Amino acid sequence: METNVIKADDLCFCYDQSSEGINDINFAIDKGEIVLLTGNSGSGKSTLLKCLNGLIPSVTEGEIKGMLSIEGEKYSDLKMHQLNQLIGSVFQNPRSQFFTDNTTAELVFPMENYGYTIDEMKKRLESLKRAFGLDGLIDRNIFTLSSGERQLIALASAVTMKQKVLLFDEPSANLDYGNAMKLGRILKRLKENGYTVIVADHRFYYLSNTIDKVLFMENGLLKVCNSEDEFKKGNYNTRSFDIFSIDIPFPINDTSGKNVARIEEVYYKDILKGINLTLRKGEITVLIGNNGAGKTTLAKTLCQSIKPDKGKVDINGLPFFIMQDPDYQLFGTSVQNELELVKNDQGAIDNVLSYLGLSKYRYKHPFDLSGGQKQRLQIAMAMLCDRELIIFDEPTSGLDVYSMLSVSEQVKKLREKAGVLVISHDYEFIRHVANRIIYLNNGVIEKDFILDRTTLSELNNIFIKMQEEE
Amino acid sequence: MKSIKINPIVIILINVIAPTMYIFMSGKYLQIYLFTFAAALFVLMGRFKRLAGYLIVYGVMMGIYYITLNIKGIQFIGLFIIVIIQSVPCIALASILISKYNSAQLLSALETMRVPRVLVVAVTITLKYIPTFRREFSYITESMRLRGIGFTWKKPIKSFQYFIIPQLFRCAALAEEVTAAGLVKGIDAPMRRTSYYEEKATFADVAVFALFLTGLAGGFVWKLM
Numbered sequence: 001m002e003t004n005v006i007k008a009d010d011l012c013f014c015y016d017q018s019s020e021g022i023n024d025i026n027f028a029i030d031k032g033e034i035v036l037l038t039g040n041s042g043s044g045k046s047t048l049l050k051c052l053n054g055l056i057p058s059v060t061e062g063e064i065k066g067m068l069s070i071e072g073e074k075y076s077d078l079k080m081h082q083l084n085q086l087i088g089s090v091f092q093n094p095r096s097q098f099f100t101d102n103t104t105a106e107l108v109f110p111m112e113n114y115g116y117t118i119d120e121m122k123k124r125l126e127s128l129k130r131a132f133g134l135d136g137l138i139d140r141n142i143f144t145l146s147s148g149e150r151q152l153i154a155l156a157s158a159v160t161m162k163q164k165v166l167l168f169d170e171p172s173a174n175l176d177y178g179n180a181m182k183l184g185r186i187l188k189r190l191k192e193n194g195y196t197v198i199v200a201d202h203r204f205y206y207l208s209n210t211i212d213k214v215l216f217m218e219n220g221l222l223k224v225c226n227s228e229d230e231f232k233k234g235n236y237n238t239r240s241f242d243i244f245s246i247d248i249p250f251p252i253n254d255t256s257g258k259n260v261a262r263i264e265e266v267y268y269k270d271i272l273k274g275i276n277l278t279l280r281k282g283e284i285t286v287l288i289g290n291n292g293a294g295k296t297t298l299a300k301t302l303c304q305s306i307k308p309d310k311g312k313v314d315i316n317g318l319p320f321f322i323m324q325d326p327d328y329q330l331f332g333t334s335v336q337n338e339l340e341l342v343k344n345d346q347g348a349i350d351n352v353l354s355y356l357g358l359s360k361y362r363y364k365h366p367f368d369l370s371g372g373q374k375q376r377l378q379i380a381m382a383m384l385c386d387r388e389l390i391i392f393d394e395p396t397s398g399l400d401v402y403s404m405l406s407v408s409e410q411v412k413k414l415r416e417k418a419g420v421l422v423i424s425h426d427y428e429f430i431r432h433v434a435n436r437i438i439y440l441n442n443g444v445i446e447k448d449f450i451l452d453r454t455t456l457s458e459l460n461n462i463f464i465k466m467q468e469e470e
Numbered sequence: 471m472k473s474i475k476i477n478p479i480v481i482i483l484i485n486v487i488a489p490t491m492y493i494f495m496s497g498k499y500l501q502i503y504l505f506t507f508a509a510a511l512f513v514l515m516g517r518f519k520r521l522a523g524y525l526i527v528y529g530v531m532m533g534i535y536y537i538t539l540n541i542k543g544i545q546f547i548g549l550f551i552i553v554i555i556q557s558v559p560c561i562a563l564a565s566i567l568i569s570k571y572n573s574a575q576l577l578s579a580l581e582t583m584r585v586p587r588v589l590v591v592a593v594t595i596t597l598k599y600i601p602t603f604r605r606e607f608s609y610i611t612e613s614m615r616l617r618g619i620g621f622t623w624k625k626p627i628k629s630f631q632y633f634i635i636p637q638l639f640r641c642a643a644l645a646e647e648v649t650a651a652g653l654v655k656g657i658d659a660p661m662r663r664t665s666y667y668e669e670k671a672t673f674a675d676v677a678v679f680a681l682f683l684t685g686l687a688g689g690f691v692w693k694l695m
Binding site: 053054055058059079080081084085088089091093095096098099102104106108109110111112113114115117143157158161303305318319320327328329330331341342367 | 573578609615635643648650655658659661665667
């Protein structure tokens with residue numbers, strides 16, 4: 001009797017239109033294991049994940065060789081709809097992983113497709129409600145949910161067909177620290193209930209002490225570690241397990257820069273309640289707080305997208321705002337043209353292009369760039385602009401360790417010419433860049449301090465507190 | 471007054487029939503009839519805000535039509551408007567579909583009508599894309615404002631290009647993601663699809679549809695007389 005839930009024998013996949021792919025993949029996953037699938041960008045991690053959820057070969061075309069099986073059945077013998085009764089997928093992107101915009105409709109959607117009767121659906125919906133604590137989430141608009149609630153709906157809808165194997169694609173990318181830790185606890189509980197869970201992610205602090213096996217991808221090849229300890233001892237350069245133990249020198253603090261923005265006694269609806277804040281040139285201020293604390297709203301008042309009900313926002317011109325999703329922000333016909341739209345100064349453009357390693361992409365269309373390159377282009381735009389304040393919204397969500405480190409360097413470089421405000425949940429990144437920490441809780445600035453050796457414990461305490469609040 | 475619920479199938483049928491009728495019958499009668507019918511439907515379904523918007527759009531367009539028609543030289547504007555105006559009631563009827571029903575409801579309504587699954591999925595995704603489009607559009611205009619790339623009528627083509635190109639690329643990306651989301655949820659399952667929202671035809675459904683058809687029949691009679 002086969003005990004492996006998933007087994008790969010010499011699995012290879014090669015994309016149709018590029019030389020990239022994965023080779024000689026061999027592993028076996030047992031029932032009830034929590035498996036971390038990790039590796040840096042371009043390592044083949046997503047390709048392997050797509051093989052597992054069946055999108056390769058049903059959506060993405062290419063040449064597949066070797067054998068992949070689930071519960072003793074070969075993937076090649078299974079149709080997509082058969083596979084999906086065995087395996088549940090939770091995607092990363094909240095925008096498109098839902099097929100409907102109503103929570104109930106989303107939960108019953110797979111059951112409708114598989115022809116359940118209304119009574120069966122009602123029964124299953126009840127049991128999902130109990131299992132995942134969805135009481136307040138039934139019949140709601142998905143876009144009004146918080147990121148944690150959305151994750152819960154995505155998870156529940158992935159097991160409506162009683163799938164016992166679950167695949168997660170970068171769940172931490174859209175979750176704050178508190179919700180990521182909560183997801184870690186949920187996964188532990190799923191494991192206790194006999195689920196097999198595979199999580200593909202760059203960040204895995206929330207899985208500390210729960211992992212049974214690590215699949216580490218590097219250049220299209222797989223290394224299997226049979227325990228969390230073995231992986232830790234392997235000294236792979238990845239994001240940290242124990243984020244609080246990282247030791248990085250503190251940036252030099254310089255408070256002599258001129259003021260670039262000032263907020264006085266700002267109130268906005270129920271979201272901001274009496275905010276006072278001064279931002280200075282040469283300072284990298286990181287805004288932290290759980291989802292819904294008012295971080296984005298605060299950034300929006302600085303961008304003058306919303307007008308506060310009370311109070312004053314004093315800022316010279318608009319800030320340069322770097323959105324999380326670069327696709328909304330690129331308008332040029334080429335990289336060169338994109339930068340000309342910011343500032344038509346060829347000398348300066350050449351400088352930033354070579355500093356960011358984008359020179360060879362100069363004539364490419366911005367949308368032809370990879371995700372990381374698009375982000376570098378955004379940073380190039382920020383470097384060129386004459387704005388006094390630069391705001392980043394979650395610049396490191398979904399970045400591997402190398403990309404995160406290079407973004408940190410670039411952000412530090414920006415403070416030479418402007419004030420920088422960063423919204424982030426990423427503890428490692430925060431430790432690399434922050435001069436100053438502002439903790440926003442329920443629309444009030446609870447803490448505002450310069451980050452150095454003496455105040456580090458304060459930052460750690462905030463993170464621990466955010467975890468408890470969720 | 472209690473607002474009534476109407477089966478999406480009725481609304482879909484009305485949406486299909488209404489515009490095609492322009493081929494067969496007098497435009498003027500149909501226009502007035504559809505205008506009244508759409509307004510009445512809004513009232514019955516309790517969509518008063520939408521009704522107000524609809525009346526304003528219609529009123530303004532009619533106003534422009536009458537004003538420009540009497541001024542020599544710009545009559546073409548009025549003639550152009552009168553063509554556009556024909557579609558307003560139809561768009562209003564279609565807007566009910568998008569705003570009132572979620573995609574699962576639309577999907578099952580279309581399934582009951584025995585439309586092929588491939589078409590059903592395509593239509594549902596398209597309909598659902600409209601609210602997404604609206605959301606994405608607001609992100610893009612906001613981002614243009616922050617970049618200092620405003621929409622100017624001086625360079626309409628250039629400005630238009632700025633917000634249409636990111637949108638097109640988003641479409642392509644979104645299409646792939648939505649397909650994946652549907653596939654992993656068994657949208658390709660060969661069994662007959664059931665519906666959580668399935669509703670039997672009610673008296674209101676039949677009455678509304680009968681009324682709609684009677685009105686159309688009235689148009690033919692009117693033409694004969």
